Amino acid sequence: MEIMTCVSHQQASQLLHNKFVVVLGDSIQRSVYKDLVLLLQKEKYLSPRQLKSKGEKNFEQDCLVEGGTFHPMHNGTEYREVRQFQSAHHLVRFYFVTRVYSSYMRSILQDLRRDLKPDVIIFNSCVWDISRYNSSSLENYKENLHTFFAEIREILPKETLVIWNLTMPLGKTIRGGFLVPEIEHKASQLRYDVIDANFFSGTLADAYGMDVLDFHFQFRFSLQHRMGDGVHWNALAHRKITSLLLEHSAQAWGVIMPSPLSGVEHTEVAQLPANGSSKPKGVHRAVRTPKNRYHPPTNNFSNMERHPSRRYYNGYREEFYPDYPPFGFMNIPQPYAYCLPPHLRHGFDYRPPNNKHHQQNVMRSRRARHHYAPYTQLRYGQYGHHGRY
Template sequence: MSVELFAKDDAINLFKSQRILMFGDSNMRALYKDLIWLTRYGTLIPNEKLRAKNEDSFSGDKRLSEGVLTASRNYVEIREYKREFHLHYEFITRIYTKKFEDFIESLKVPPNFIIMNSCVWDLSRWGPNGIQDYKANVDKTLHLLRNKFPKTCIVFTTTLPISLKARGGFLTENVQFLNAVLPFSIVEANNYVAKCCRKYDIDLIDLHYYMQYQIDSLVMDGIHWDPAAIRFINNIIFTNLCQKVGKQLPNNIAIHRKCNTKENERKEIAKNEIKPKIEQNYYNRYDFTTCN
């Protein structure tokens, strides 16, 4: 199935009256903001709005955490948006913590959707055992979510590619040397996450696969993405969610035009070449073994 283009009303219809939880780093925050902007204004979010962080309010949402900006791994940013749907976002620097577990266990009403990713902070900011801890924490997190919310649509996204010359953000001066190996560590981490998602029957959206062909959409820091790329990523996620819950796709990119047979064939070939596909099975590129 091709990636669909979601307009304002399409996104609202998908999420209307739904409860959505989003957990992740600044790229997940960008997806959170873009979803709100799309359903409020129906346009591409301005770059300055996308890059801002920890503001008191963004397009009608509310920051629930204290407004303390820091580059430490203890950074907290919690946001909530209530309008056509209930959207909750939390910035996390580690995929599993006791605080995260307590929050999940405290929820009385199961969310309809959970969208989650965590990796680069886990691997770079939690000491020499970061990789082993990450593997254990992925397993604990997916086990917790699946057991707590057996009927919730849970989606884990693979970590987006970063530049070999990435700088800033989680890459403070003390860990700047990691930018030479982190892009490759991300690939291995995504591989492991895929195995665990299969183990717990949790959907995986391989954003790394799609965005490796869009590297020119990275901004100057080599970590974050421009507004058009963020909207593209959200369209990938929305298409997947529509398929998962059985909702009709918007079909906004269908073109109906009368032309001769050869012209039709040429256009069909060109369309298939430039439109990325969402695979039926996200796991078939990996050699799976038992998830430890």
């Protein structure tokens, strides 16, 4: 029996009150978007069908803005899908991308340049980049990362919380929409290429002043939640991802998140007991926490008090492992990183241009941000003509 405590619907709704969130990436990032949209509305997990579906015209009160089923569906690099969820106090948008920088990405950046600036942007692009293009995929990925990070840093205001999340572990045997017959020979090597690409992209994102969340490290001991295709992950894993993202955002904004009202008890039953009273394998049921651990919120959102100190909130038990590497594990001095031998660097140069204030650590898991939109303040005009394309 394993217990997992997640960020609740109420906490997510309050934390992202009057916030605009943008999610960029592939099918896993689409599920990140879907789980966030679902959690903003109810205490419920994604169904297997919702995890597998793509391009549908509606999902939990959101709408398909562009691409998807509006056009013939395919698994090519030109596939497009833009989704958006809008409520009275939340705006969440998703862009499906197959390359970290391309002509299509430039059009997305133009949207961000001229439209409402997001409060949070969550993005990742890797697996398609290093598998579906030419033989110099890793080298091109490096160049595109430099270009993309430089433009993002220029476009977004300093108040925007920019989160680059590293690609999750791939299986030994993988199947997926991106794995067309022409590149099947790369499948066995791809999980190792992802590790290399994760290190370089995480190092570079940190050098450009972005927050980095290492989902590869977080899920290294949670492979039982990976789907049979070796690429995608189940609903429990995606709720953990959402919780990690929201927890990180709360810390960056100096918001203390109390223990949630309820957790989810995930019971793995090898066989039914003799009395036959147990529920079938994989059944989830809500578990109330002790009353002294939860205080109902007031109208001024006092249960999510803003505080200058940043505490680490971790409600996970044995099911998922926290991102607690030994002290100093990733504190690699920057000169060492720049002087890696060529056979380890694969031609990557992590140093951003003209950055005299680069941090000493290769990666950080969180970074403080000025919180400029209090929860009780309505930002007038945010959901007017910017609410849709």
